[in-house]
Amino acid sequence: MTDQALDPPPARPAEDAPAAAPLPAAASVPPVRSEVRSEVRSEEQPEAQPEARSDLRPEMRPEMRSDLRSVTRPEAQPGPVADTLPPGAARFVGRIRELAELRAEISRPGLAVSHGESPDRARVLLVVGRPGVGRTTTALHLAHQLASRYPDGRFFLRLTGDGGEPIPAEQTVQELLRAVTGRAAGSPPGTPAHRPAPAAPAVPPSADDTGPGPGDANTDRPEPEGDVPAPADAAGALRKAFAGRRVLLVLDDVTDAEQLAGILPETAGSLVVATSGGPLPGIADVRPSTLGGLSTAAGIALLAQALGDTRLTNDPRGAESLVQEAAGHPSALRLIGGWLAAQPRLSLSEAAVRLRAASARSLPAARATDGLAPPELLAQAGSEAPAVTPAKTRTAADDVPAPPAVPGELVRAFRLVYETLPGTAARMLRLLVLAPAGLVDAQAASALAGCSVPAAQSTLEDFVAGGLLTPGSQEAHYLVPGCLRPLLRGLVDSRDRPEDVRLARARMLERTVRLLLSCRAALGGEAPADGLPRTLRFASPSVAAGWLESRLPALMSAARMAVADGELDTLARRLLAALVRALTAAPAATPTLTERYDLHRLVLEIAERRGLHRERAAALINLADLDAEAGRHTEAVARYRAALDAARVCADTEAEGRVLEALGGAHLALRDLPRASDWFGRALALRQARGELGHQARLHARIGSVLTYLGRYGPALREWRSAAGAHRRLGDVPSQARALTEAARVQEYAGHPEDALRTCRDALYWARQAGEQRLEAAVLLRLADTLDRLGDSGGAALQRVAAQRLFRPGEFPAV
Template identity: 75%
Template sequence: MTDQALDPLPAHPADDAPPAPVVRPARAPEERTAPVADTLPPDLPGFVGRERELAELRAEISRPGLGASRSKHPDRARVLLVVGRPGVGRTAMAVHLAHQLASRYPDGRFFLRLTGEGGEPIPAEQTTATLLRAVTGRAGGNTEAGEDPPAGENAPTAAPATAGPGWPAPPRPVPPEADPAAALREAFAGRRMLVVLDDVTDAGQLAGVLPEAAGSLVLVTSGGPLPGIADARPSTLGGLDTAAGVALLGQSLGDIRLTNDPRGAEALVQEAAGHPTALRLVGAWLAAQPRLALSEAAVRLRSASAGAFPAARATDGLAPPELVAKAASRTPAGRGAKPGPVTDPPAPPTAPGELVRAFRLVYEALPDTAARMLRLLVLAPAGLVDAQAASALAGCSVPAAQGTLEDFVAGGLLTAGPEEGQYRLPGCLEPLLRGLVDSRDRPEDVRLARARMLERTVRLLLSCRAALGGEAPADGLPRTLRFASPSVAADWLASRLPALMSAARTAVADGELDTLARRLVAALVRALVDAPAAFPALAERYDLHRLVLDIAERRGLHREKAAALINLADLDAESGRPQDALEKYRQALGAARTSGDTEAEGRVLEALGGTYLALRDLPRASDWFGRALALRQARGELGHQARLHARIGSVLTHLGRYGPALREWRSAVGVYRRLGDLPSQARALTEAARVQEYAGHPEDALRTCRDALYWARQAGERRLEAAVLLRLADALDRLGDSGGAGLQRAAARRLFRPGEFPAF
């Protein structure tokens, strides 16, 4: 039913983005030896032009702020704002400048994107939490134990509870702070850090995020001005100047071709209005046509239609708008955030005319099969694609897909992704391709392509889980879907996690692929359970169970709803949110009773008792454990009965109700005897002896300890026998027999190996 057993006792990249980043340690000046956090993407190879804009931004760092004379924010970190149209290179320039300035900020360099996968703005509180996590070095872990039982396509997924290498995923929450903004201000105090906040759509996204201590620098990129940010003079990017545009063309065409036709090169740059992405597309297209003159290419670009491609439908024709909006607006780990009103996803920015003409020129030169694959790549989750995904989308072989993807990279239609073999679709091309999908591909063909991709993803996840667990791959699994070792599988899961989460959200939002969506979520949860212990999967697993809950509520599947609510409540309880856990457990109890699932009902009743136990509300804990015991007795489940007798006995002991506690422990002993579980019988007898001691009956405790010692020896467990001997020594001490107690302790020490401790 769940990922873990209940503990019995409490105790889209920016449209102009450079290739994906890697997380690598950086070092401060030589006098510092501690590694410095650095999540900046790598600098764009062959960056050209923008000398004037870069110089102005560097000068802006030391220039007095607009509010300095009015004593407004005199000590706040400097904020630099870079704005520009899609594909013009604002992210590339911000990252390039960040690398130039990195040595000035020895305490850390960070990159965060403030637009989610669906184009929705990331709220300020999530950005604050993510940045706080990065600055302070805290990370959630996969701390829960246990296994996921098999789940068929109608079985509930299990569980309690971001991203691997690559462009930073949408911000993930961290354990709640009393005031995250205040904690972030404290973390920045007295330190020199550089933060790049990419693709900001509204100044409200930066509330509480900007450091209020001097010495740090924040680079903000946006599609337009952001009124409300004090002392930020926007640097607006237009097209490249002619010399820089020609240099950019030269990276694709070489110097000889430019030298032979300098006028044609300049004309081509002017026709593209110096737009960097348009020039890269045209340059790659020309490189594949060595006989075509540059002047002729300029004529063709001029004659290409600048009319917009057909607009993409709001949901790609794949899901109801309200479901897409709900999936896009969800807080990634559900840290108590309340969803806002359902709205349509934000419309993508309109592509500039010169970019449309350049893309049309390149796209119409593609073979039909390649053009179809390129269109369908917009279905790839999180804008990341590899040969497996492309093969499934296009319905071709993996080698053929790999070759076509490499051609797209050479043609400027894709960029290198965060890992070898991964590619990224430039964000500025997505609206164009989505319009083409809607106008040239039938909805049923698009749905089939997405279903093939999801099915391939499920098979990869099952193979990944098998590799992580050291199991043999399934019979008949193609070699291309197998993992060579557990480490290779773990690396794949880490690098693909943002895309896998996006695939799960999109599949659930689809509304027509629920069977595949449920299989995908189940496979992903199980892979995360079997991932290495340090794998940070807590937030993702919470989000996955929220997705299962969405499907269950939409389809009226009460059993799946109960399972999802149990999983979410388990995660809430583990994360220190017991009140949230209690609410979800109660909802799960109603769903379990509606579906007649007594197994889930028993699980919830015991979980409620455990939560009240964690809250130190012992009477309620005992009451809920008693209800769970009654249900388990009605079902004839001896193992559950014995455990619940023990839990009730433990609670009653803490309440000082020794008589009822002793009866519960004796009942546990009797059930363990029926089960033939000698070690557990010995442990329960020892606990019963403890209760007798507390009740003031040391002679009875001594007899019970001797019974426990007999059964421990019958079980043949050395450490258990030693633990019972220590309990027996305590009983003898209470009776005043210190000599006998010493003999028992000496016997216990002989049973322990160096460094060992009692079994309980």
């Protein structure tokens, strides 16, 4: 018995799809007798063929297999080279020595060569330095210089989360695998780069937003096919994808060598450029390239980008003093350059004096054990309200490793710039650190600061000009520099009351919900909600899809933020519901497997915190479905059992029926056929009590398949006949014909070929009534097999000739 023979397709509710829909064309072309099975079975019915009667299985000859592949599997066309590298700096200055050392490191013979061995993995270059010194900029500049050497793909991944937490290697492998192969591990062959979104997690309805329920759980989950690995073996799939390819990886902000487990290509022709705050013990044969401050000449060139050559030429000593006071720190010099550009009357010498004076204010070291700079770090800024230091309670963020110390020269430069900002602009700047994933646009800034969208856009552009924000990969999208986030968090902690911060966060999340609802309406071709401002509307479905795909990481971060707050559960539930609906309407913006887990875990966290048993059942169902999709069937069974308890507590019989059938499918995947039959039987009893004929037809077929595997042909025959009767009452003639054909197969296994012949003739009648030629041809081939068993080779030949006439030329190989 093959493994595939026991893997039934997932169950589908009758309201979503017919219980016995025809198979896709690629799977329904039966070139020979043994392929009849895939045509006559309903889509939910696994092949019923017992191992004990293997002599009844006609085998497909090798030449027919190759013919079938030529019909059903068109040759894949090569696509464009994958390249996810962000654009490099428009005007890169300095780092000539460091770049030369890094390029020389590529050709240096490694330890393996010195020991007389061949290199067993890609060369790893490590760029280290303090925050804001330009590690990422330098790594990307080098990657763009070398891009042509790696024609098989260039990829960029950030290995640190929004709060500074390291991203697990498993999640990174999943994201990289999708970027390299075009689909995540566990996706069926032919799946596009982004798969359709998972079913919606149940979110309770609110006054203006109805959430999906447990019946909307992931019931149409595709099963992995062929040699596509489950996500549990994603690292192996990634190694296979990298085999024989020359790829370039840029891994930004690596905090631990363990994050690189399973990521490094095992091909000597590939290259990995990693950035980190320090050395990474555990990775052999890596020589860190440490970035310090820029040279005086390079620092002046960086200032010239903001101020122009004339102003620097008029005060060369002042320019040198300014670079020296900033210790050549690139981010500090950008801040100072933007600040000076807005003050054309201020001389460079005076600016250097002010920067030097800032260091005399006894600033503490800019390190915060909880991710926030000390309240006194930037006290007395402009005309702002007096500082209020709230008492902090320990949260999950307290477990995040402390960020690296912010360099003193950067702190002084930031302080110099921040003190000159108007009060409203300063408030907006520090609140931008609340933006999910550090990604800011005019909508988010407007909601956080409570101002109009045009005013927010104008202020953001001023921040970019002043070096306080960096342009994002999309137009009108900006990023809060990572080196400034600890300082801004410290300002929020010291300047804003907790209730004001929560209100700003709630405004931003509410704006996000409205944008998601507008996005879903645009994707579905629906009219926007009444009263929706024009600034929240999308011009076309393509614009909405692009926004959703580019904002997906930030949207996931917003959902995590809302749930972690603990006081915004209603808003968090609305956000999750709107996000899932938007993803369902835009299959191109599919979350990764880890993000799908996160979505359902967030729903589960809220449901358990609020005692919402219906939502808890739905979230557990979806999590169990993902476990089953990943091949973790034992874990799936445990989650299904927990979901069953939750469904029974709230008397949700729809969810209970869904779980009972899923438990049967999980035990079937575990090859525990008796338990699978038992759970299917319980599900059938529940569906019969609810009077759901479509579900009954499917469950009769699944029970019939399992009983056939167990060799219990009498009960199996009754189940298949019951399935045929249910399909007849539903008016589903094609499925009725398929069920009768399976019944004939069981009769043949049981040693009753005459009865099988009569049942085949009944199936043939109903197949002709359905008017489906492929189904009729498949039944004819089934009938020919039965006649062969009875010794009527002439009649069998006539049936095959009749079946061959029903296929298009080239689809039916010669036997």
